[in-house]
Amino acid sequence: MAVTEKLVDPMKNLRNWKKGDPCTFNWTGVICSDNLGSDGYFHVQELQLLNMNLSGTLAPELGQLSHLRSLDVMWNELTGSIPKEIGHISTLRLLLLNGNKLSGSLPEELGYLSNLNRLQIDENNISGQIPKAYANLGSVQHLHFNNNSLSGQIPPELSQLSTLVHLLLDSNNFSGYLPPEFSNIPDLAILQLDNNNFNGSDIPASYGNFSRLAKLSLRNCSLQGAVPDLSRISSLRYLDLSWNNLTGPIPSNKLSENMTTIDLSDNQLNGSIPGSFSDLPSLQELSVKNNLLTGPVPTNIWQNMSFSTSAKLTLDLRNNSFSSIQGHLNPPVNVTLRLGGNPVCNNANLLNLSLFCGSESGEMPTYLNNSPVQCRTQECPTDGFYEYIPASPVPCFCAAPLRIGYRLKSPSFSYFPPYIQPFEVYMTSSLNLSLYQMSIDTYSWEKGRLWMYLKLFPSIDNKSSHAFDNSEVKRIRDFYSSWKFHRNDVFGPYELLNFTLLGPYEERNLENESKGIRMGTLLAIVGAGVACAVALSAVVTILITRRHARHQLAMSRKRFSSRVSMKIDGVKNFTFKEMALATDNFNSSTQVGQGGYGKVYKGTLSDKTVVAIKRAEEGSLQGQNEFLTEIKLLSRLHHRNLVSLVGYCDEEGEQMLVYEFMPNGTLRDWLSGMKFSGFIAFQFLYYAPYFVYFYFMYEVLTNYQKFWC
Template identity: 30%
Template sequence: MMIWRIHLYVLVAFVQVFVISALTNSVDQSGLQALRNIWTNVPPNWVGADPCGNRWDGISCTNNRVVSITLASINLNGQLSGDIARLSELQILDLSYNKGMTGPLPSGIGDMQKLTRLILVGCGFSGPIPPSIGSLQNLIDLSLNSNNFIGEIPPSIGGLSNLYWLDLADNRLSGTIPVSNGTRPGLDMLVNTKHFHFGKNQLSGEIPSQLFNSNLTLIHLLLENNQLTGNIPSTLGRVRTLEVVRLDRNSLSGSVPGNINNLTSVQELFLANNRLTGPLPDLTGMNLLNYVDMSNNSFDATDSPPWFSSLQSLTSLIMDNTQIQGQLPMSMFSHFQLQTVLLGNPICNEGGTESYCTIPRQSNSSYSTPPQNCTPLPCTSDRTSSPTCTCAYPYTGTLFFRAPSFSNFGNSTIFASLEQQLMATFRSHSLPADSVSVSNPTKNMDDYLVLSLQIFPSGQDYFNHTGISGIGFMLSNQTFKPPPGFGPFFFIGNSYAYFAGLNARSRKSVSTGVIIGAVVGGAVLFLLLLLAGVYAFRQKRRAETANKKSDPFASWDPNTNSGGVPQLKGARSFSFEELKKSTNNFSETNDVGSGGYGKVYRGTLSNGQLVAVKRAQQGSTQGGLEFKTEIELLSRVHHKNVVSLVGFCFEHGEQMLVYEYIANGTLKDSLSGTSMFYLFEFLISSISLPDHNKGYKLSTIVAGRTGIRLDWMRRLRIALGAAKGLQYLHDLANPPIIHRDIKSTNILLDERLTAKVADFGLSKLMGESERGHVTTQVKGTMGYLDPEYYMTNQLTEKSDVYSFGVLLFELLTARNPIEKGKYIVREVKIAMDTSKDMYNLQGILDPIVASSMSSKSVEQFVDLAFRCVQESGASRPTMSEVVKEIENIMELAGLNPNTESATTSASYEEASKGFNHPYSNEGLFAYSANYSPSKVEPK
């Protein structure tokens, strides 16, 4: 009995260790769950909350972190959302051969710093390639070929120093080939890259001579079928590692560089279908050449050059319409394997009937892999007989060889060697392939060799998802190396038919003995697991009890509002699905901003209300208690000068806040463009204007620069609105709220330019027990931080007053609080002379403020700003006093403080594209630095 108990304890401990070790990292788990929510046709075992422990098909993990996603040819549908960036340990992403994967690549993909292979071959992705890909410093393989990408090749790719394989072929890329210029990287910097595959795009302009240098280690240069013009640069001759060069089907002109025969390692050379002129290039010394095609150019008429017969490795010499005349040397005919085509040349136009003048190129063959010493069986319509004469569901697709060295497709030995090499690769990687069949070799219009490929399963009549993923990945990441002569290739796989349910019930029956054995064994295992489960359940209950003490959401049921539901006033709880639908699956087109917290999306609720959904990224989320406290605080803040909270979401590991959508961005956005080059433009453009028109010209320039002209009167109204919002938090909210992060990016402007205080991520409540201050860790934003709060750790309402004072200086100067190491408060203080008009500050004030007709109001505004930034909090005014003072300043300027702005922002030729959205700045969920003394700017 004692031994049985020992064994039981050991088993329970083992089960516990196994369960714990199987738990997927929570960040990775939430990222995969988010992707699963927007993808269809995912593998059937993508269930539960433990991708690593449950061994989701296509997912590989190390130490409970997701390191690989390989999901080829499973008919996957959806978009690659920004959620992929949550998988920070991901090294391999291969979604090849899924045409249903569409839409743009998220810019956040550049955050996946561990990524080594990004392979998206044969999908339906579109839009420009995001420049952020240039941040993936560990990337070795970048294969984006056979999609619908548009735009230019991002120059940032030139910064990928570890890149080995670069394939952007068969898209709709345009523009020139980027090279470095001292301020940006370019493809000439990719000295470790072996493959430039850019064929079948719309690239234009000249091939930059700077692209090639002796440091490059390229072996494949494929630029065929683009719109390139100009000469072939002579620098090409410096890249002596090249083995395949395809420049055909462009509009290249001029002579072929004389040093091209420096490329002694080149085996395939394609220069056909250009506008090349001058002498036929001399290829003497290029002794490894197998295939040469210079057809359809305008070379000078010439006799057959000596290298025609001196290159002993030649198997194909294609020289249609290249002005060859005279007689071919007899030595050429000693090369029994050489196929020569000279159609359209004088040498044939003179009545020649030789084979090279009359026999067309052989471009196809009826070859198909024969049975392996067996008789093929009749199979049902949904299965195919394999070379080993078994009926099965093959994985099918097409192999494209971009530069084959042979033209004769009737030689079965060539294709037999390809089949053998394929099977050898499958076996060396332990992939479940029984046999392969290739058929219908054809040369297409691009001079690619095209082959149909079937791969048959071993051990059963179908592949599982793991088998398809493994085979697809082997072909997409170029693990398979074809035999010599086939050259570079790519594969386009078809969706695996078996996964669509074809004859899914044709699995082998299980014998009765096996069933009985499985039942008995299962019963024993069930009893053992039941005992282990009881023990684990008791341990889990203890852990849950402890968690509920610290997590107010632990017992909260959003459907019944039971448990620790937040006490909300006027805000509601949204489901993840509601917000996902309102933002179009959190699409990039709805992305209106981002920051350290995550991203913000524009959304439309089912009732038509426009909202901003702020979605925290994993790693920047708060604890449950902090999140609950924050939404409770926001839900009871209701004032026209404070941004309203519509609701929140706390599901699937997500923390999202839903705000009212503010149309005109942040105060920072509207101030940032008003002074840039403004004075110079004003002086130049107003020279010829009458004096009475100069003010009009000035306002026109400013409005054109920012879309919204913030004249002095509007700045006063914005200051008053922000002050009233802050006064409400201090004096009327119950309990009072200290904002703790007042700055121009947290003051938003609605369609009537009404100022609204936003972002309560750092806010603190003033409880009844606190006597005038809260002792707390120092947090805030550089340049706005109250030095007294920093020195004492005692936060008061006067800390907000200090930050508001800095905001007033921003309104006056349109400058950042700290700019080029200079603190704006100190700079104004140094320049200030109270004995002169406008305190002698015209040189530091924003030109719009300096041109104000009410200089006295500007002076009083400066006085107020300095009172707000006094060293001692006791010397600063309260926000209610600030409000009264701004109202007095407005009256002095002839403005009624009790009326709203009469004009909406729509009348200012609003250029909404010109500024970032208000929520794009560090807001709720924002990272806040803990400042050291060296970070506090002296006054």
């Protein structure tokens, strides 16, 4: 109760948190022990409050949940500091606070959590230093502190964490030096420290002694000195030392054959490209742009490689001093070569050289898996919740997928297509599903992280069932939220962005099913004891209810007929489910604006139309007649400089307006970004009120009877 008093729940996701006991009344997001404890009670073991649009603060009383194993409040709007009392929960294994607005410093008391496996505070506003006491986290495997405002020296004592696998400290304000002791962590697979300021520190030579390192990312860290020899790290796949002040030649010793990415761009490196780079069969990206490299361009980098249909190699050599081509300049179609800004581009005798001397940026695009399924013998429901399983062995099998937002936080590759099938095998085998049951609907790169939208389909073995049952949905959700996928250094750490239950899954209660049954039995026994006492009251109640029901039916028919009569050409009446599906249940990641009326979300309708959905907040709700009158007025406003009204939603106590989506930002952005000249902007702002005034006067004069009514 103390926890819920500190939380603000605008979506009323926790509306049942005041009914009875949390464990026996199936409180949303509360997972309890399966069996009674020695004290005769069930105990709260997990709080799963992922992505519920919660705000407010975390209550210090959380520390009293002495049996808690997982505290998951990811992707909300929580503010305030992290309660030090959480450090008293000795059973805690997962502390997941990322994606909020938490501030203050890291409590030293969290270092007492000897059973903690995963500590995620990334994407908050945490400041101050990392306490040295965190070296006592003897079971921790994952420390994700990236995208905060942490500062000071990274404690070298963290090298005592012998179980540590992933250390993500990028995008903070760390200074001092790189701790050379980190190379002593035996299982460390990913060390990511990008976007910090280490004040001209060198990269320790000891970093060549990592035993299991797969990814080393020190991008934009104000480092200097030489590139260390990392050839002894046989597991290394990804190396990013770009945007530093590194000098000297590139080490000539051959790196691991597993290398996918080498980014040494924007330094002061000299010498030539090592010949060992031509013997890296898995290479996807080599970038040495904006350096002082000389010599010929070695074409054998791609000539010695065998490419599959999904492979790709990008060589970015721009803005160096390469003066000639070594070999034949005939890269295959899946090799992208960029040579702009080198003296070799001035050689008019080389054919097709202009193809490689442009200045394109080569940004990674967003990929969509839009393979259509041709099915004419059977139709899926058109509500958007059911669809054909793309890879189903049974043609045109229609089912309701589970929709999952998922992100690889630090993958060890830079191009996904060659790894799509291994990823699908990795995930379905971990979930004990068949390969056809998973589909990657969309995916895209965002600042080195790989976001994707997954769909999991039920098995076709039971042809009468087209949706997962409750136990299977709960099992899959728990697998994702408990981080049960086995370690894979290629894909690296992951995070669950959302697990949205829509369509046939929407009304299911997945918490504590077994204890709900026991509680039902108890209620049945109590009910039997008082059955005789309520029998007479029931008869009287039935008679009264029947009369009341007839009256309510007449009233509802009247209200329904008034709504049905609301037909406007070109304006669609959407259901609440359609709006929830279009915005991923009004996920905060789809919000594009907010005003006095309410919040505005970017949504995608079932026909792939992108719209802007303006959702009224409780204080802005109108009466039904006023709301429908506003829709009528808006539907008559047509101008090339005004967004068109697509439709509206007036269900379940909600009022929403659906407009066409304008993707190029707001008027404020255009004016402040100097996309209009000052004169035009001034004229627009000066005359805009007059335009609006005369337009509405015209409407009033031509439709005065309707306005008067």
